[in-house]
Amino acid sequence: xxxxxxxxxxxxxxxxxxxxxxxxxxxxxxxxxxxxxxxxxxxxxxxxxxxxxxxxxxxxxxxxxxxxxxxxxxxxxxxxxxxxxxxxxxxxxxxxxxxxxxxxxxxxxxxxxxxxxxxxxxxxxxxxxxxxxxxxxxxxxxxxxxxxxxxxxxxxxxxxxxxxxxxxxxxxxxxxxxxxxxxxxxxxxxxxxxxxxxxxxxxxxxxxxxxxxxxxxxxxxxxxxxxxxxxxxxxxxxxxxxxxxxxxxxxxxxxxxxxxxxxxx
Amino acid sequence: xxxxxxxxxxxxxxxxxxxxxxxxxxxxxxxxxxxxxxxxxxxxxxxxxxxxxxxxxxxxxxxxxxxxxxxxxxxxxxxxxxxxxxxxxxxxxxxxxxxxxxxxxxxxxxxxxxx
Numbered sequence: 001x002x003x004x005x006x007x008x009x010x011x012x013x014x015x016x017x018x019x020x021x022x023x024x025x026x027x028x029x030x031x032x033x034x035x036x037x038x039x040x041x042x043x044x045x046x047x048x049x050x051x052x053x054x055x056x057x058x059x060x061x062x063x064x065x066x067x068x069x070x071x072x073x074x075x076x077x078x079x080x081x082x083x084x085x086x087x088x089x090x091x092x093x094x095x096x097x098x099x100x101x102x103x104x105x106x107x108x109x110x111x112x113x114x115x116x117x118x119x120x121x122x123x124x125x126x127x128x129x130x131x132x133x134x135x136x137x138x139x140x141x142x143x144x145x146x147x148x149x150x151x152x153x154x155x156x157x158x159x160x161x162x163x164x165x166x167x168x169x170x171x172x173x174x175x176x177x178x179x180x181x182x183x184x185x186x187x188x189x190x191x192x193x194x195x196x197x198x199x200x201x202x203x204x205x206x207x208x209x210x211x212x213x214x215x216x217x218x219x220x221x222x223x224x225x226x227x228x229x230x231x232x233x234x235x236x237x238x239x240x241x242x243x244x245x246x247x248x249x250x251x252x253x254x255x256x257x258x259x260x261x262x263x264x265x
Numbered sequence: 266x267x268x269x270x271x272x273x274x275x276x277x278x279x280x281x282x283x284x285x286x287x288x289x290x291x292x293x294x295x296x297x298x299x300x301x302x303x304x305x306x307x308x309x310x311x312x313x314x315x316x317x318x319x320x321x322x323x324x325x326x327x328x329x330x331x332x333x334x335x336x337x338x339x340x341x342x343x344x345x346x347x348x349x350x351x352x353x354x355x356x357x358x359x360x361x362x363x364x365x366x367x368x369x370x371x372x373x374x375x376x377x378x379x380x
Contacts, residue, residue, distance in 0.1 A: 075278065114296050117292070252315070
């Protein structure tokens with residue numbers, strides 16, 4: 001069976017007129033774990049860490065609105081590191097929902113991490129890392145980081161991929177935590193237009209990265225399915241459940257179609 | 266150094282861990298446990314990859330059509346127009362993500378300011 005679907009959907013769109021590896025592979029790959037870590041940190045600083053930071057900045061005012069503390073807001077980014085879960089958490093705290101209901105809503109919003117983290121595993125465990133370091137690395141899986149890691153990791157030597165990922169994700173996590181803190185402090189003093197622009201930065205980034213990265217017809221089908229279904233299902237079932245169902249449907253249909261086209265059913 | 270707004274102090278941090286951190290983190294851990302016994306060439310990984318792609322596209326669509334916070338102040342037409350403008354700029358300016366991103370975001374900020 002072809003292994004191409006493991007690495008075939010690699011993003012290479014930043015500066016990427018050609019997707020033949022020129023984008024992320026033009027620079028000499030790192031050759032030590034430390035080098036890989038810093039390369040990841042550097043790639044994060046180039047854009048994704050700021051985008052994630054901007055979106056995590058919005059958690060600060062939200063937490064403040066519901067009278068949560070600064071430490072709680074910052075720790076929620078450091079320890080949860082998932083925008084939707086944090087929005088659900090602080091939003092529901094504000095409405096006085098029972099804690100059990102909040103936990104259920106949070107866990108529903110987080111199911112997406114299962115396929116996202118799992119799909120990165122073949123690359124992240126290539127250097128036979130310990131169980132503990134994989135658990136730590138999994139905390140760094142977020143949509144922005146997942147998108148960036150898929151684009152970059154294929155060009156990093158397999159044994160160094162976890163180190164690279166730690167640098168990439170760790171930098172995003174650090175900047176996001178600082179951003180939430182800043183957002184909490186400056187809440188209310190930012191203009192509405194500016195705040196809307198910051199929130200809009202995330203879908204804008206995902207759209208451009210997805211457009212540049214989808215390589216095969218099945219990939220496009222998965223994107224179209226998710227894009228078309230999630231708002232409809234979201235209005236019907238609520239955003240979290242709608243997102244999950246649209247992802248499961250869109251992804252499974254694309255996968256089945258891809259297998260059929262390859263004749264490997 | 267708990268902020269004056271904090272109502273529960275340490276208790277609120279325990280609530281954060283039990284109600285937000287753990288229910289969120291178990292899915293990241295579950296992925297490692299499930300993947301552990303699977304070979305790298307298992308079809309499972311291709312399947313979850315397409316699901317993840319579909320999920321990311323779904324996140325974009327939801328942020329665009331049913332946004333929260335101040336982004337809801339921008340009309341749906343403005344959000345879509347800004348997104349399309351960003352995509353066109355990205356295409357026209359040599360597919361540079363940072364440039365397309367900047368054009369799209371500035372378009373939205375301008376649109377909201379002009380209201």
